[in-house]
Amino acid sequence: xxxxxIILKRFFSRPRSYLLYCFSFLxxxxxxxxxxxxxxxxxDSGQVFKESTMTLVxxxxxxxxxxxLFISTFLMxxxxxxxxxxxxxxxxxxxxxxxxxxxxxxLSLVVISSSIFIPTIPILYFVSSVGNKETLFFFISLFVIxxxxxxxxxxxxxxxxxxxxxxxxxxxxLLSGILLIYLPDIFLGIKNYHFxxxxxxxSPVYHMELFLxxxxxxxxxxxxxxxxxxxxxxxxxxxxxxKS
Amino acid sequence: xSEVLIQISKLCKSYGxxxxxxxxxxxxxxxxxxxxxxxxxxxxxxxxxxxxxxxNPTSGSxxxxxxxxxxxxxxxxxxxxxxxxxxxxxxxFYMKLNKSNQKLLNKLIEYFELEHYLExxxxxxxxxxxxxxxxxxxxLDNSKFVFLDEPFVNxxxxxxxxxxxxxxxxxxDQCILISSHQLKEIEAICDxxxxxxxxxxxxxxxxxxxxxxxxxxxxxxxxx
Numbered sequence: 001x002x003x004x005x006i007i008l009k010r011f012f013s014r015p016r017s018y019l020l021y022c023f024s025f026l027x028x029x030x031x032x033x034x035x036x037x038x039x040x041x042x043x044d045s046g047q048v049f050k051e052s053t054m055t056l057v058x059x060x061x062x063x064x065x066x067x068x069l070f071i072s073t074f075l076m077x078x079x080x081x082x083x084x085x086x087x088x089x090x091x092x093x094x095x096x097x098x099x100x101x102x103x104x105x106x107l108s109l110v111v112i113s114s115s116i117f118i119p120t121i122p123i124l125y126f127v128s129s130v131g132n133k134e135t136l137f138f139f140i141s142l143f144v145i146x147x148x149x150x151x152x153x154x155x156x157x158x159x160x161x162x163x164x165x166x167x168x169x170x171x172x173x174l175l176s177g178i179l180l181i182y183l184p185d186i187f188l189g190i191k192n193y194h195f196x197x198x199x200x201x202x203s204p205v206y207h208m209e210l211f212l213x214x215x216x217x218x219x220x221x222x223x224x225x226x227x228x229x230x231x232x233x234x235x236x237x238x239x240x241x242x243k244s
Numbered sequence: 245x246s247e248v249l250i251q252i253s254k255l256c257k258s259y260g261x262x263x264x265x266x267x268x269x270x271x272x273x274x275x276x277x278x279x280x281x282x283x284x285x286x287x288x289x290x291x292x293x294x295x296x297x298x299x300n301p302t303s304g305s306x307x308x309x310x311x312x313x314x315x316x317x318x319x320x321x322x323x324x325x326x327x328x329x330x331x332x333x334x335x336x337f338y339m340k341l342n343k344s345n346q347k348l349l350n351k352l353i354e355y356f357e358l359e360h361y362l363e364x365x366x367x368x369x370x371x372x373x374x375x376x377x378x379x380x381x382x383x384l385d386n387s388k389f390v391f392l393d394e395p396f397v398n399x400x401x402x403x404x405x406x407x408x409x410x411x412x413x414x415x416x417d418q419c420i421l422i423s424s425h426q427l428k429e430i431e432a433i434c435d436x437x438x439x440x441x442x443x444x445x446x447x448x449x450x451x452x453x454x455x456x457x458x459x460x461x462x463x464x465x466x467x468x
Contacts, residue, residue: 002337002340002341006326006329006333006334006337009330009333009337010326010328010329013328013329013330013333013365014328082326082327082328084325085298086293086298086320087325087326089293089296089297089298090318090325091341092297093296093297093313093314093316093317094314094341094342095314096341
């Protein structure tokens with residue numbers, strides 16, 4: 001994991017990286033505090049039903065989806081700008097194959113994105129307990145966040161492996177991520193139920209919602225793992241083609 | 245010429261209609277200092293990028309005869325490949341990547357007088373020191389083939405002398421290809437010369453071992 005290690009060192013040696021931490025902390029804290037007040041309102045008005053708290057939690061997790069999509073894409077843009085074709089070639093000559101370069105970059109992105117979330121975990125735990133949710137729900141939330149972080153990091157890697165200009169990759173990753181997030185809403189109007197079910201299955205939001213009902217669904221675990229696998233495979237293939 | 249390390253045959257490279265390299269044929273020996281000379285845009289850097297696998301040729305081949313692709317190392321014009329880390333971290337990265345050892349690394353750091361900059365960020369180093377960092381990297385793993393793109397640029401006279409001595413000391417262990425415009429420097433240390441002009445090899449004494457007495461005169465004679 002030599003390459004992964006140097007990516008992390010590069011990231012943490014830049015003062016600007018800590019601005020990203022500050023921004024993320026403030027943003028997530030704002031979301032959590034907002035959620036806390038909304039929970040309190042529900043408690044005060046005696047409306048603490050499972051459905052209403054669930055709607056609140058889901059709206060909050062949609063925000064988290066967009067947040068991690070942005071963070072993964074931004075990190076790729078931030079890190080890719082200072083890496084030249086000579087550098088990638090140097091890694092290949094020294095025995096780190098393209099697929100390994102992609103995998104190590106993916107690991108670094110997951111570590112950085114997860115570490116961005118870590119400072120706000122106590123706040124999430126506090127809010128979860130206020131909202132009368134079980135401790136299991138809190139842990140499933142962490143599990144969901146890990147899957148979302150991996151999913152968006154792998155998605156960003158695909159686009160950044162296709163295009164030479166990182167700005168194009170940045171925009172296309174955001175657009176395709178937003179499309180995937182809102183896929184169920186886009187196909188909501190379709191009368192054919194099977195058609196709707198088919199497209200909904202491809203959205204990470206659908207699987208996230210399944211998780212948040214409090215159970216671990218095998219189909220959703222398979223969805224996340226296989227998506228990441230396919231994305232990393234594609235990224236590796238495009239990366240090789242871009243070089244040649 | 246003795247054993248061949250890398251054989252380049254009928255190599256051509258075009259970017260669209262623009263031909264950058266035309267029918268290049270070179271056989272690099274296993275040992276020695278080889279100079280690659282040519283004007284800006286003559287095709288030197290493209291040739292080096294093709295040898296290292298960074299670019300593919302349009303036609304022709306690069307064969308690694310008595311070495312493999314990972315037996316090559318290089319120091320490009322910029323010297324360093326990544327800048328936003330501490331020098332010490334960069335050296336540790338290079339050391340692990342080259343499967344080298346701390347002893348050799350320390351020796352090279354000391355030789356190129358970089359020990360006082362280890363705690364500094366690479367981006368804050370002077371151009372000359374960045375060049376030295378690249379040189380340390382290039383010689384960390386005793387690769388069979390090393391190419392140096394403009395190694396004397398940005399170095400002070402004392403460092404140029406040290407680098408010259410260093411390259412001469414490596415002459416019997418490795419094949420070192422030096423691309424440079426500083427004819428006086430390379431004339432002093434190299435035995436073999438390749439002159440490239442408009443993508444074509446105009447002169448090479450690699451196979452003939454014909455001595456070059458006045459490189460500047462030879463260069464001007466060949467390109468005119």
